[in-house]
Amino acid sequence: MINRKKIIAGNWKMNKTQAEARALVEDLIREIGKFDEAEIVLCPPFTALSAVSELLSPVPNIRLGAQNMHEAASGAYTGEISATMLRELYVRYVIIGHSERRQYFHEDNATVNRKTKAALAAELRPIVCVGETLPERESDKWKSVLETQLREGLAGFGDKELADIIIAYEPVWAIGTGKTATPAQAEETHQWIRKVLATHFSAAVAERIRIQYGGSVKTENAKELLSMPDIDGALVGGASLDARGFTAIIKNACLK
Ligand code: PEP
Numbered sequence: 001m002i003n004r005k006k007i008i009a010g011n012w013k014m015n016k017t018q019a020e021a022r023a024l025v026e027d028l029i030r031e032i033g034k035f036d037e038a039e040i041v042l043c044p045p046f047t048a049l050s051a052v053s054e055l056l057s058p059v060p061n062i063r064l065g066a067q068n069m070h071e072a073a074s075g076a077y078t079g080e081i082s083a084t085m086l087r088e089l090y091v092r093y094v095i096i097g098h099s100e101r102r103q104y105f106h107e108d109n110a111t112v113n114r115k116t117k118a119a120l121a122a123e124l125r126p127i128v129c130v131g132e133t134l135p136e137r138e139s140d141k142w143k144s145v146l147e148t149q150l151r152e153g154l155a156g157f158g159d160k161e162l163a164d165i166i167i168a169y170e171p172v173w174a175i176g177t178g179k180t181a182t183p184a185q186a187e188e189t190h191q192w193i194r195k196v197l198a199t200h201f202s203a204a205v206a207e208r209i210r211i212q213y214g215g216s217v218k219t220e221n222a223k224e225l226l227s228m229p230d231i232d233g234a235l236v237g238g239a240s241l242d243a244r245g246f247t248a249i250i251k252n253a254c255l256k
Contacts, residue, residue: 007039146189174214180216218238
């Protein structure tokens, strides 16, 4: 069986001023220490990237991510940020197609595809989010919804591109709601995602790709979720805003 290193990312969303971000990162650096059993990624808001980047520059085991980017290299896109601008701040990862971007900013699978392409071209590692709504889960449409999100979001890519992508499975009904998919439900869905990927790409790359779970992950449920064979990490929202809680998720869930 292939050994996929777990990846835990903290999505701070629209939280933390620069001063608050610095305080959180200082605490995290102290709490996490040299732990490197998992890849750890912090995704602050754009305005705190520079401050967090400076603090993380001497810290090899914690990487920097962004929550979004624009697909164009530059130009008249008021309010937007390009991949090159992120690279300049030593950002390594970027979340693409988070359900909040899909819901509030009308991003669709085609947008996700263009942004993912631009991120890869700039050598950023995209964390591509997919997930179904509650009615889609309850009416058993989740398989076709995820299949479409993956097929359209990753259209035109081959094994080489997929190898640099991380998928985050985030059931929309579990984000910020306190509801979590059961470990069995999440595992079944991750297996389905891997199976879909194996039909569009090679079986080998589908086996290697890391699939994170996201949706109300916290200290109490992280270990059980991340002990499932196809759950390769977590994308953590609310619980990543607290240094102790986020560190506990990382250490409890990823210590062998
Ligand atoms: C997220 O923002 O990706 C997320 C999963 O949020 P929460 O952990 O708060 O549900």
